[in-house]
Amino acid sequence: MLQMQQAGVSFRGETPVLSAIDLTVHDGEVVVVTGAAGCGKSTLLALAAGIIPTLIRPRLLHGTVLLQGESVARIPPSQLYRRIGAVLQSVDDQVLDLSVEDLLAFPLENRGMAPTDIRGRVLERAGMFGVRSLFGRAVRSLSGGERRIVVLTSSMMWQPSLLVLDEMTNGLDPDARARVVAILRRLRADGQSMLIAEQNLGAMDGLADRAVFLGGNGRIVADLPWAAIANDDAVYERAGIESPFQPPRRAPVTRRVTAAAPRLAVQNLSTRLRRSDGRPVLPGLDLALYGGEVTALIGPNGAGKSTLLQTMLGLIPRASGTISVDGESADDWSVAQRARRIGYVTQNTRRMFFLLSALEEVVFSLAGGEAGAAVVARHRDAAMQLLAGVGLGEHAALSPFALSTREQLMLALACMEAAAPSLLILDEPLVAWDRKYRHALLATLERFCEHGRAVLLVTHDLQLAQAAAQRLLILRDGTLAFDGPLEAGWQSEAFRDLGWPALSQAERVHAAA
Amino acid sequence: MLRLERVNVFAKLAVAALVTVLAWFVHTPLVEAVLAAAMLLVLLDCRLPQTRGFLRLSLLVFSMATASWLVNFLLHGQPIGAALAQSLLLALRLIVTTTCFYIAVETTSAGALLAACSAARLPGSATLVLLLIVGMIPLLREEYHRIGDTQRIRGLDVDRGPILARVRHALARGVPLLVQSYRAAEAVSLALSLYGFDPRQKRTTWREVSWLFVQPQLLPPPE
Numbered sequence: 258m259l260q261m262q263q264a265g266v267s268f269r270g271e272t273p274v275l276s277a278i279d280l281t282v283h284d285g286e287v288v289v290v291t292g293a294a295g296c297g298k299s300t301l302l303a304l305a306a307g308i309i310p311t312l313i314r315p316r317l318l319h320g321t322v323l324l325q326g327e328s329v330a331r332i333p334p335s336q337l338y339r340r341i342g343a344v345l346q347s348v349d350d351q352v353l354d355l356s357v358e359d360l361l362a363f364p365l366e367n368r369g370m371a372p373t374d375i376r377g378r379v380l381e382r383a384g385m386f387g388v389r390s391l392f393g394r395a396v397r398s399l400s401g402g403e404r405r406i407v408v409l410t411s412s413m414m415w416q417p418s419l420l421v422l423d424e425m426t427n428g429l430d431p432d433a434r435a436r437v438v439a440i441l442r443r444l445r446a447d448g449q450s451m452l453i454a455e456q457n458l459g460a461m462d463g464l465a466d467r468a469v470f471l472g473g474n475g476r477i478v479a480d481l482p483w484a485a486i487a488n489d490d491a492v493y494e495r496a497g498i499e500s501p502f503q504p505p506r507r508a509p510v511t512r513r514v515t516a517a518a519p520r521l522a523v524q525n526l527s528t529r530l531r532r533s534d535g536r537p538v539l540p541g542l543d544l545a546l547y548g549g550e551v552t553a554l555i556g557p558n559g560a561g562k563s564t565l566l567q568t569m570l571g572l573i574p575r576a577s578g579t580i581s582v583d584g585e586s587a588d589d590w591s592v593a594q595r596a597r598r599i600g601y602v603t604q605n606t607r608r609m610f611f612l613l614s615a616l617e618e619v620v621f622s623l624a625g626g627e628a629g630a631a632v633v634a635r636h637r638d639a640a641m642q643l644l645a646g647v648g649l650g651e652h653a654a655l656s657p658f659a660l661s662t663r664e665q666l667m668l669a670l671a672c673m674e675a676a677a678p679s680l681l682i683l684d685e686p687l688v689a690w691d692r693k694y695r696h697a698l699l700a701t702l703e704r705f706c707e708h709g710r711a712v713l714l715v716t717h718d719l720q721l722a723q724a725a726a727q728r729l730l731i732l733r734d735g736t737l738a739f740d741g742p743l744e745a746g747w748q749s750e751a752f753r754d755l756g757w758p759a760l761s762q763a764e765r766v767h768a769a770a
Numbered sequence: 771m772l773r774l775e776r777v778n779v780f781a782k783l784a785v786a787a788l789v790t791v792l793a794w795f796v797h798t799p800l801v802e803a804v805l806a807a808a809m810l811l812v813l814l815d816c817r818l819p820q821t822r823g824f825l826r827l828s829l830l831v832f833s834m835a836t837a838s839w840l841v842n843f844l845l846h847g848q849p850i851g852a853a854l855a856q857s858l859l860l861a862l863r864l865i866v867t868t869t870c871f872y873i874a875v876e877t878t879s880a881g882a883l884l885a886a887c888s889a890a891r892l893p894g895s896a897t898l899v900l901l902l903i904v905g906m907i908p909l910l911r912e913e914y915h916r917i918g919d920t921q922r923i924r925g926l927d928v929d930r931g932p933i934l935a936r937v938r939h940a941l942a943r944g945v946p947l948l949v950q951s952y953r954a955a956e957a958v959s960l961a962l963s964l965y966g967f968d969p970r971q972k973r974t975t976w977r978e979v980s981w982l983f984v985q986p987q988l989l990p991p992p993e
Binding site: 672 | 880884888901905908909916921922924927944945946959962963964965968972977987
C-alpha cells in the first residue's frame with residue numbers, strides 16, 4: 258500500500274527532521290508511529306500523505322514515497338486526496354467554519370459529483386459513522402470527539418486506500434476516545450489501511466498491527482509487531498515516551514505545606530448559564546483548594562468544568578456565591594486582578610505570547626507586566642533558571658511562536674512560576690506521554706507545592722492525574738460527585754458512574770501503586 | 771434558523787445594494803434616520819450573537835463621522851444648522867450601508883455561500899476568495915475575543931486603564947492575532963487541498979439553490 262524508502266526531510270539548516278526512513282504499510286494494516294514531541298511524527302505522516310512535498314515544500318527531500326507503487330509527489334492533489342484520507346493533528350484547521358453536512362459534502366462537491374449522489378453518499382456515510390444526529394450544527398460547536406469523528410467521516414467520503422491520522426485521540430476524554438477508537442477498529446475490520454501518529458499507545462490496543470518508534474534524531478529506532486511492545490521497556494526509553502503498559506511513578510501522597518486556610522475557597526457558586534433542560538450549569542458549588550496539594554478535576558463533557566473555571570477566573574459573572582483567595586474576597590476583583598493570584602494555563606498557549614523571545618515572556622511575568630531591555634537585564638538570571646526548570650534553557654532566545662505546542666506549554670508554566678500565584682489552574686495540559694515534558698511538568702507542580710501553592714489540574718488524562726495529584730474531584734452536572742483522596746476516587750461510585758473505559762487501567766495502576 | 775439564512779446570499783447582497791442606492795438618493799436627515807432605524811430593527815430582529823458589538827461600533831462610527839464632517843463643513847464656511855444636517859445625513863447613510871451589508875454577510879453561512887457560488891457558476895478563484903473572507907472573519911473574530919480573555923487571565927487589563935497602557939497592551943492582542951491569522955490562512959489553504967478543492971474544477975452542491983432561496987439543511991430538524 259505505502260512504501261517509504263530512505264526518506265528524509267530537512268526544513269531549516271542541515272539538521273534533518275527525518276532521516277533514512279524505511280517504512281511499509283501493507284494492505285489492511287494499521288501502523289502506529291510514536292515518539293517524543295518534536296521527533297518528526299507529524300512530518301512523517303505529512304510525507305506519507307504527500308503533503309510534503311506537494312503542499313509544503315521542504316528545504317531538502319530524500320528517498321521515495323510510493324502509494325500503490327506510484328510516487329505520491331507525482332499524483333495531482335485532487336487525485337491524491339481521493340486515495341489518501343488525512344486528519345491533521347490540529348483538527349480545527351480542517352473544519353472551515355462549515356456545518357456537519359457541508360463538511361461531509363465538501364470533498365464530493367469539489368470533484369463535481371451530482372447533487373443527488375452527494376446527498377445519498379453523505380447520508381450513507383453519516384449513518385455509518387453515527388454523525389447524522391449532528392446535522393445542522395456547525396462543526397466548530399461540537400465537542401472535541403465529535404469534531405474529530407466528523408472530520409474523519411469527511412476524509413472517508415471517497416473511500417481512500419490509506420487513512421493518515423495525526424494524534425486522533427490526544428486530549429479527548431476516555432469516553433470520546435473510546436468512541437473514536439471503536440470507529441477505527443470497525444474500519445480496520447473492513448480492511449482499511451491506516452498510518453497513525455500517537456503517543457498514547459494504550460489507546461491503540463486492539464487496533465494496531467505494528468508500532469514504529471522514532472528517536473530524537475528523526476530515525477526509526479524500532480519497528481515492532483504490536484504483541485511485542487508491551488514488554489519492551491527499553492524501546493520507550495530510546496523513543497523518549499512513557500509506556501502506558503507500566504504503572505507511572507506515584508506522586509507523594511502527603512501534603513507538603515498545607516495551610517489551615519484554603520488558598521482558594523468557593524462557596525455556593527452558581528451562574529446564570531443554564532442547560533438545555535433549564536437546570537443551572539452550576540447549581541451552587543462549594544470547593545476549597547489547599548496549598549501544597551495538587552487536586553485533579555475530572556468529569557464528562559458538559560459537566561460544567563469550563564463554566565467553573567471561567568467563573569473562578571471572572572470571565573463569567575456569578576449569579577450567587579462567593580470566591581475568596583487567601584482569605585480575601587475576590588468577588589469584586591476584575592479578571593486581571595484575579596489573574597495576579599490565580600494563574601491559569603490555557604489549552605491554547607499560543608494566544609498568550611506576544612514578546613520577541615521566551616526569555617522576555619518569563620521576564621514579563623517576573624516583572625509584573627513590564628518589558629524592555631533594562632527589565633530583561635535585571636531579571637535575566639532568575640528567568641533563565643525558570644526556563645531551565647521546564648527544560649527550555651536552550652530555547653531562551655527563540656521566539657515563543659517558534660516553539661512546539663508542548664514547548665509553549667512549558668513556557669507558559671515557567672511564566673506562571675515567575676508570576677507566583679496562590680493557585681495554579683492547568684487546563685488539560687497536553688503533554689501526552691512525552692517523557693521529558695511529563696517529567697518537567699510533574700517537577701514544576703512539585704515546586705509549586707513546595708512553595709505552599711495550590712494546583713488544580715483539569716484533565717482527561719487519568720494517568721497524569723494519577724502521577725501528579727493527591728486529591729480527586731469528580732464533577733457531574735455542576736456538582737462535585739466526589740471529593741477526596743485519589744485512590745478512593747478511582748474506586749468511588751462517582752467514578753464508576755462515568756463509565757469511562759480507562760477505569761480498568763486506572764484500577765491496574767492503583768493496584769500497582 | 772433565521773428566515774434570512776434561507777435566502778440566497780446574492781439576493782441579499784442585491785437588496786443591500788438597492789438599499790444603499792436608495793440611501794444615497796435620500797437628501798433629508800429625517801428620512802435617512804428612518805431608513806437607518808429600519809435597518810437597525812431588521813438587525814435586532816435577526817438576533818445575531820454579535821449584534822451588541824456591531825451596535826457599539828456603529829455608535830462610535832456614527833459619532834466620529836458626524837463630528838469630523840461637522841468640523842469639515844464649518845471650516846468650509848457652512849452655517850451651523852446646514853452643516854449639522856449634512857453631517858447627520860452622511861453619517862446616517864454610512865450606518866444604512868454598513869448595516870444592510872452586515873446583515874447580508876452575517877446571515878450567510880460558509881456552506882450556503884459555497885452553494886450559491888456553485889449554483890451561480892462563479893469561477894473557482896472567486897469562490898475561493900469569498901470563502902476565505904466569509905470563512906476567516908468568524909474565526910478571526912472568535913480568536914480576537916479569546917486572545918483578549920487569555921491576556922486578561924494573564925493579568926493584563928487590555929480594555930481598561932490609561933490610554934498609553936492600553937496602546938501597549940494592544941500588542942498583547944495584536945501579535946498573537948497576527949500570528950494566528952497567518953497560521954489560519956496557511957491551515958485553511960492546506961485543508962482546502964486535502965478536501966480536493968481546485969479553483970479550475972467546476973464545483974457542485976448538495977443544496978437545492980434558486981435565485982432566491984438556498985436549502986438550509988440536509989435533513990429537517992427533529993420535532
